[in-house]
Amino acid sequence: MFDVERVREDFPILSSEVHGRPLVYFDNSATSQKPRCVIEAVTDLYTNHNSNIHRGVHELSGRCSAAYEDARSKVRGFINAPRDEEVIFTRGTTESINLVAQSFASAYLERGDEVIVTDMEHHSNIVPWQMACERSGASLRSMPFDDDGNLETHLLEEMLNPRTRMVAVSHVSNVLGTVNPVKDIASLAHEHDVPLLVDAAQSAPHMKVDVQDIDCDFLAFSGHKVHAETGIGVLYGKSEWLEDMPPYQGGGGMVGIVKMGGTTYAEPPLKFEAGTPNYVGAVSLSAALDYIASLGMENVAKHEAVLTEHMLESLAGFEGLTLYGNAPLRCPVFSFNLDGIHHYDAGQILDKMGIAVRTGTHCAEPLMDHYGITGNVRASLAMYNTVEEIDILAEGLRKVQGLFA
Amino acid sequence: MDIVEIQNEIVAEFSVLDDWFDVYEHLIELGRGLDALSPEHRTEDNAIPGCQSNVWLRMGMENGTLKLEADSDALITRGILSLLLRVMDGTRPEEIMDSELFFLDETGLSTNLSPSRSDGVKNIINTIMGFVRNHK
Structure with missing residues (x-):
C-alpha cells in the first residue's frame, strides 16, 4: 500500500x-528531492568509510570499492541489464550520451553516414550527435512528432537506410511527458542493423525500465532524477558494443598496461571510467534505488x-x-x-x-x-x-x- | 529631477506597497505603460543575453543625454525596464557614471526578483553602463 x-x-x-x-x-x-536514507548513506560513507576505491590495499578502500561495485549490481537489477559489466557510471545522462556519441562516432561514424534523433529531444540528446556528425562528416536527421506529442514513428521506416548508424530517442519527453514506443523503435532499427540509444532520464523515476525488454543497445539515466545525489549517472551498453568501442577519456583506472610506447585498456566497464569515479554518488544511487524498491x-x-x-x-x-x-x-x-x-x-x-x-x-x-x-x-x-x-x-x-x- | 531624486521617488513609491503581490501588481502596471519597441528594433543586436525572457535595448545619444528604449515579451520584466528608463533615459552619461544605482536594492526589488531575473537585470545594467562609458 x-x-x-x-x-x-x-x-x-x-x-x-x-x-x-x-x-x-x-x-x-x-531534479528530484532526496529521501533521508540517501542523505544518511552519504553522511555515513564520509563519516565511517571514505577512501578512494580500487587497488587500495587497506580496509576502508576495500569497503568503498565493494560499495561501488554493489551499486553497479543494484543498477543492473534496476534496469534489468544482463551483466554488471554493461553498467558504466558517468556524471549523468548528458555525459552518458556524450560518451556514446564520441566513442561510437570515432569507431563507426563516417562521412555520409546518418544519425537519427527526434524533434522532441532534450538538447543533451541532440548536441552531442551534432558534434559527432560535424567531426565525422555524417548528417543528423530528426523524426518529427504530432501536436499531441506522439512521435511520427511511421516515418522512421523510410528514414532508416544503409547509411544510418544510430537512432537516439528519449524514452519520455521532458516537456510533454509522452512515453515513446522505444521497444517498437528498437525492433525497427534492428531490422536495419542500426543500434538504438534510449535517453531514460525522464522515464527512470516513473516506470520500470527494462533494457532487455526494450532491447536497446544503450540507455542513459541520471541519479539525481531518481532521488540520488547529483553528479552520478548511468550508461548501459550491450557488451558487444562496449568491448568494441574505444575509450572515451584516458587516465587512471581504465588501463591494462601503460608503457611510454603504448597502453592497453581495461575491459568494460572500467575502460570507460577514467579517473576517480564518483563512488559517493554511486552509493547514494544505491540507497535511492533501494528506497524505490522498498516502495x-x-x-x-x-x-x-x-x-x-x-x-x-x-x-x-x-x-x-x-x-x-x-x-x-x-x-x-x-x-x-x-x-x-x-x-x-x-x-x-x-x-x-x-x-x-x-x-x-x-x-x-x-x-x-x-x-x-x-x-x-x-x-x-x-x-x-x-x-x-x-x-x-x-x-x-x-x-x-x-x-x- | 536628477538621478538621485528619481530613484528616491521610486523607492518612496514602492515603500507604500504592502506585500509582494502589490509589488508585482505595480510592476505589471508599469510594464503595461512602457512604450513598445517597434518590431524592426527587436533585433538580435539589440537583444540582451542571459535573460529568461527576451529583452531588447536600443541605446543612442540625443543632445548629450542617453536615449534609452527597451522592451521585453514578459510583462514584469517590462515593469523593471520602465523603472530603468525612468532613471537613465534622458540623463547625461557623466551623471549616470557618477551616481550609484541604489533603487533596486532599496525598493527590495533585487531580493524580490528571482536570482535568474536579477542576473538578467544585472546584464541589462551592465550593457547600459558599457554604452554610457563609451559615450561620456
Whole structure:
C-alpha cells in the first residue's frame, strides 16, 4: 500500500516553507528531492568509510570499492541489464550520451553516414550527435512528432537506410511527458542493423525500465532524477558494443598496461571510467534505488497515474490555458501556457506562492519551435506529490490570471 | 529631477506597497505603460543575453543625454525596464557614471526578483553602463 503522506515524511525538504508558504515542489524533471536514507548513506560513507576505491590495499578502500561495485549490481537489477559489466557510471545522462556519441562516432561514424534523433529531444540528446556528425562528416536527421506529442514513428521506416548508424530517442519527453514506443523503435532499427540509444532520464523515476525488454543497445539515466545525489549517472551498453568501442577519456583506472610506447585498456566497464569515479554518488544511487524498491515501482507508477489523471482533469477545464502534449501514454510532466501571460511572469508569481515550477524552453528548443512558442511553464511531478498540491497549483494559476487580467 | 531624486521617488513609491503581490501588481502596471519597441528594433543586436525572457535595448545619444528604449515579451520584466528608463533615459552619461544605482536594492526589488531575473537585470545594467562609458 502506497501511503503518500508517509513517503513525504521520508523527504526532509518537503516539509519546508518557501516565501512563507508550504513548498509545492513541481520541478522534479529538473531534479528530484532526496529521501533521508540517501542523505544518511552519504553522511555515513564520509563519516565511517571514505577512501578512494580500487587497488587500495587497506580496509576502508576495500569497503568503498565493494560499495561501488554493489551499486553497479543494484543498477543492473534496476534496469534489468544482463551483466554488471554493461553498467558504466558517468556524471549523468548528458555525459552518458556524450560518451556514446564520441566513442561510437570515432569507431563507426563516417562521412555520409546518418544519425537519427527526434524533434522532441532534450538538447543533451541532440548536441552531442551534432558534434559527432560535424567531426565525422555524417548528417543528423530528426523524426518529427504530432501536436499531441506522439512521435511520427511511421516515418522512421523510410528514414532508416544503409547509411544510418544510430537512432537516439528519449524514452519520455521532458516537456510533454509522452512515453515513446522505444521497444517498437528498437525492433525497427534492428531490422536495419542500426543500434538504438534510449535517453531514460525522464522515464527512470516513473516506470520500470527494462533494457532487455526494450532491447536497446544503450540507455542513459541520471541519479539525481531518481532521488540520488547529483553528479552520478548511468550508461548501459550491450557488451558487444562496449568491448568494441574505444575509450572515451584516458587516465587512471581504465588501463591494462601503460608503457611510454603504448597502453592497453581495461575491459568494460572500467575502460570507460577514467579517473576517480564518483563512488559517493554511486552509493547514494544505491540507497535511492533501494528506497524505490522498498516502495515498489509499480506502486509509484499507480500513485502517479492518479496524479496524472487529476492534473489532466484540472487543466482540461482551465479556461485560457493551453496544455502541450496529449499522448495516450504519459508520465506526470505537464507543460502549458496561460493565454497572454509570459511563462516567466507566471512562474515568478507561482514561486511567490511556494509553487516551484520551471519556465522556459526546458532545453528542448526544437520542440518549442514545433509549437511556435518561446517557452512554457512546466509542472513535473514525482512520487511524493499529492492531489491537494495539484489543486494548489490550479488555484495559483487562477491568481496569476487575475493579476494579469 | 536628477538621478538621485528619481530613484528616491521610486523607492518612496514602492515603500507604500504592502506585500509582494502589490509589488508585482505595480510592476505589471508599469510594464503595461512602457512604450513598445517597434518590431524592426527587436533585433538580435539589440537583444540582451542571459535573460529568461527576451529583452531588447536600443541605446543612442540625443543632445548629450542617453536615449534609452527597451522592451521585453514578459510583462514584469517590462515593469523593471520602465523603472530603468525612468532613471537613465534622458540623463547625461557623466551623471549616470557618477551616481550609484541604489533603487533596486532599496525598493527590495533585487531580493524580490528571482536570482535568474536579477542576473538578467544585472546584464541589462551592465550593457547600459558599457554604452554610457563609451559615450561620456
